[in-house]
Amino acid sequence: MSAEPDEQPVLEIRDLVTRFYTDEGTVKAVDGSSFDLYEGETLGIVGESGSGKSVTALSMLQLVDAPGRIEGGSVRYRGDDLLEKSEAEMRSIRGNDIAMMFQDPMTSLNPVFTVGDQISRVIKTHQDVSDAAARERTIELMADVGIPEPTSRVDNYPHQFSGGMRQRALLAMAISCEPDVLIADEPTTALDVTIETQIFNVLDKLQEKYGMSIILITHDLGVVAGTCDRVAVAYGGRVVERAGVDALFENPRHPYTRGLMRSIPRLTDDTDRLTPVKGDVPNLTDLPSGCSFHPRCPHATAECESYDPELREVEPGREAACLHARGYNLSKSALETEGVQADGGSPATPATDGGESQ
Amino acid sequence: MFRFVLKRLLLSVPVLLGVSVVVFALVHLAPGGPVRVMLGPLSSEELVRQIRLEMGLNRPLYVQYGMWVFDAIQGDFGVSWTVKQGTPVTDIIVERIPLTVELSILSMITAVLIAIPAGIISAVRKDKPADHAARIAALSGISIPDFWLGIILIMIFAVQFSFPWATGGWTPPWVDPVANLQQLFLPVITLGTAYSALIARMMRSEMLDTLSQDYVKTARAMGIGARETVLKDASKNALIPVVTVIGVGLGQLMNGAILTETVFNLPGIGKLLILAIDRRDYRIIQALILFIASVFVFANLAVDVLYAYLDPRIRHDGN
Numbered sequence: 001m002s003a004e005p006d007e008q009p010v011l012e013i014r015d016l017v018t019r020f021y022t023d024e025g026t027v028k029a030v031d032g033s034s035f036d037l038y039e040g041e042t043l044g045i046v047g048e049s050g051s052g053k054s055v056t057a058l059s060m061l062q063l064v065d066a067p068g069r070i071e072g073g074s075v076r077y078r079g080d081d082l083l084e085k086s087e088a089e090m091r092s093i094r095g096n097d098i099a100m101m102f103q104d105p106m107t108s109l110n111p112v113f114t115v116g117d118q119i120s121r122v123i124k125t126h127q128d129v130s131d132a133a134a135r136e137r138t139i140e141l142m143a144d145v146g147i148p149e150p151t152s153r154v155d156n157y158p159h160q161f162s163g164g165m166r167q168r169a170l171l172a173m174a175i176s177c178e179p180d181v182l183i184a185d186e187p188t189t190a191l192d193v194t195i196e197t198q199i200f201n202v203l204d205k206l207q208e209k210y211g212m213s214i215i216l217i218t219h220d221l222g223v224v225a226g227t228c229d230r231v232a233v234a235y236g237g238r239v240v241e242r243a244g245v246d247a248l249f250e251n252p253r254h255p256y257t258r259g260l261m262r263s264i265p266r267l268t269d270d271t272d273r274l275t276p277v278k279g280d281v282p283n284l285t286d287l288p289s290g291c292s293f294h295p296r297c298p299h300a301t302a303e304c305e306s307y308d309p310e311l312r313e314v315e316p317g318r319e320a321a322c323l324h325a326r327g328y329n330l331s332k333s334a335l336e337t338e339g340v341q342a343d344g345g346s347p348a349t350p351a352t353d354g355g356e357s358q
Numbered sequence: 359m360f361r362f363v364l365k366r367l368l369l370s371v372p373v374l375l376g377v378s379v380v381v382f383a384l385v386h387l388a389p390g391g392p393v394r395v396m397l398g399p400l401s402s403e404e405l406v407r408q409i410r411l412e413m414g415l416n417r418p419l420y421v422q423y424g425m426w427v428f429d430a431i432q433g434d435f436g437v438s439w440t441v442k443q444g445t446p447v448t449d450i451i452v453e454r455i456p457l458t459v460e461l462s463i464l465s466m467i468t469a470v471l472i473a474i475p476a477g478i479i480s481a482v483r484k485d486k487p488a489d490h491a492a493r494i495a496a497l498s499g500i501s502i503p504d505f506w507l508g509i510i511l512i513m514i515f516a517v518q519f520s521f522p523w524a525t526g527g528w529t530p531p532w533v534d535p536v537a538n539l540q541q542l543f544l545p546v547i548t549l550g551t552a553y554s555a556l557i558a559r560m561m562r563s564e565m566l567d568t569l570s571q572d573y574v575k576t577a578r579a580m581g582i583g584a585r586e587t588v589l590k591d592a593s594k595n596a597l598i599p600v601v602t603v604i605g606v607g608l609g610q611l612m613n614g615a616i617l618t619e620t621v622f623n624l625p626g627i628g629k630l631l632i633l634a635i636d637r638r639d640y641r642i643i644q645a646l647i648l649f650i651a652s653v654f655v656f657a658n659l660a661v662d663v664l665y666a667y668l669d670p671r672i673r674h675d676g677n
Binding site: 061063087091092093094095096099100101102103104107108109110111112113114121122125126157159170173174 | 571572573575576577582584594668669670
């Protein structure tokens with residue numbers, strides 16, 4: 001299941017900017033994020049809390065509430081820019097073509113309606129089917145996601161479900177209209193590890209059955225290694241590195257990615273301590289000048305303080321946004337004028353990675 | 359559910375008994391008495407003592423209470439002493455119940471019909487002009503005392519514009535529905551205002567809470583329209599605590615009815631209570647307070663039953 005970057009991507013996000021205008025100032029939650037999602041692949045978006053991952057996903061579906069505003073960029077879904085769609089058009093896309101599930105299964109289901117009603121309601125919103133047909137389909141979906149005894153569980157209320165079962169129900173709701181793209185925002189963060197594995201197994205099976213592309217938002221590199229084909233690393237509201245999952249783990253190019261890797265415990269190491277990325281996540285109301293990672297970066301130089309590096313190809317099939325990343329070519333003159341247009345980087349050659357992820 | 363209701367009904371017995379003790383004690387501890395009212399201030403001490411003896415008011419309080427409770431349990435609240443001498447208390451009260459019930463129900467319906475949409479709009483348009491207007495109106499509504507609002511309404515509508523809206527008295531709706539509504543129009547507004555403001559504020563804050571819940575976000579992400587998530591997902595959850603306020607407020611309405619009926623000269627239970635207290639008609643006071651307490655108890659029971667209907671989490675724990 002490796003990515004096939006020759007094809008046209010299903011989703012093409014370019015320079016997405018979303019800001020929140022609060023009393024404390026303007027929060028640059030998403031500050032020029034760019035990435036692609038290809039047919040049938042699983043793309044991991046990793047980053048610390050507050051790196052703008054969730055807002056990126058919400059922006060793609062135009063679900064950012066006031067005081068947030070999507071200020072620029074494009075989200076091309078099969079060629080059409082979703083940011084130019086009307087609310088009515090978006091309604092028919094949400095849940096139908098692109099579905100999204102959220103972090104906390106305990107609060108994501110409405111407590112006063114039955115689980116079955118909530119799933120079949122999505123089906124009835126997007127398809128012209130009878131109540132009975134929708135119910136039947138709901139039961140099928142519940143079986144698909146591994147909810148035991150779906151014929152009786154369909155009439156249960158959310159509080160009668162465990163956390164893992166609720167996340168399965170939400171998954172059933174998300175895939176109910178067989179979307180092209182499923183965005184899963186930290187789908188297992190609130191669950192324990194055994195349940196996490198089960199959910200990912202179900203997700204894998206469903207991906208195969210329905211041929212969806214998945215965007216998996218997580219802060220957990222372990223999850224990424226186990227489930228994703230390609231990875232986008234988010235920092236300070238944008239993507240700072242994109243690569244196939246194997247290439248990324250073998251040889252991270254961006255210092256932030258390297259820092260993240262060092263903060264994961266490994267069974268093979270005999271070090272006593274983990275090395276966290278020093279410093280704090282940048283305040284999104286007041287991002288540092290130049291490269292927003294420079295205050296925490298061990299390799300930062302004077303240029304990093306003034307020049308804001310865009311994402312560029314550093315090797316066929318992978319990109320990074322760091323002046324000091326190996327393969328990041330930027331002439332002195334370009335540095336001075338800042339006028340360089342990186343091609344934004346749809347990878348032109350097949351990636352050399354990703355063959356063995358599930 | 360049946361067991362639950364039965365249990366609650368049984369539990370209401372000690373509550374009502376407690377109420378009866380307190381009321382009985384308070385009424386008898388108050389200075390003055392029915393005999394003085396009947397005979398006037400100039401009557402001789404001798405005569406007063408003699409009548410008190412005849413009425414049984416000289417016996418120990420617990421004996422009087424025991425006799426009263428014994429009769430009351432059988433539905434006999436005795437006859438009125440001073441309000442309408444010789445007429446059974448039950449008859450006097452029953453005759454006046456329809457007015458107060460109609461006034462309370464109309465006020466409640468009006469209040470809910472105004473408050474729920476106002477609360478929803480206020481929450482959806484948070485910090486916009488509509489929200490500010492609704493909040494100012496609600497705050498004023500809560501702050502203005504019932505009786506004052508009633509007097510002002512009478513001054514504006516009945517005195518200034520001479521609308522036939524504050525004539526006093528009550529025509530039963532089955533006799534003349536138009537006259538009935540005319541008589542009750544201003545009282546209903548007076549009584550409903552504070553109540554409505556209370557519900558609107560509650561509904562607003564509950565809606566603000568439920569609108570930001572993950573399930574609303576999830577519904578939106580599945581392609582459900584914003585309007586539907588407000589009216590269905592958020593509202594049904596927000597209504598659960600609001601229903602409690604509405605139910606408990608029913609008791610408050612009874613309170614308000616006392617003042618409103620007095621201001622508008624409506625012959626309802628509230629006015630009767632004032633009259634009975636004025637004339638120290640112990641039997642009517644006791645029976646009325648017991649009646650009002652029962653309304654409280656049953657309103658609360660109804661709220662709990664409704665609560666279980668609205669909130670599946672409670673419904674299933676009960677079983």
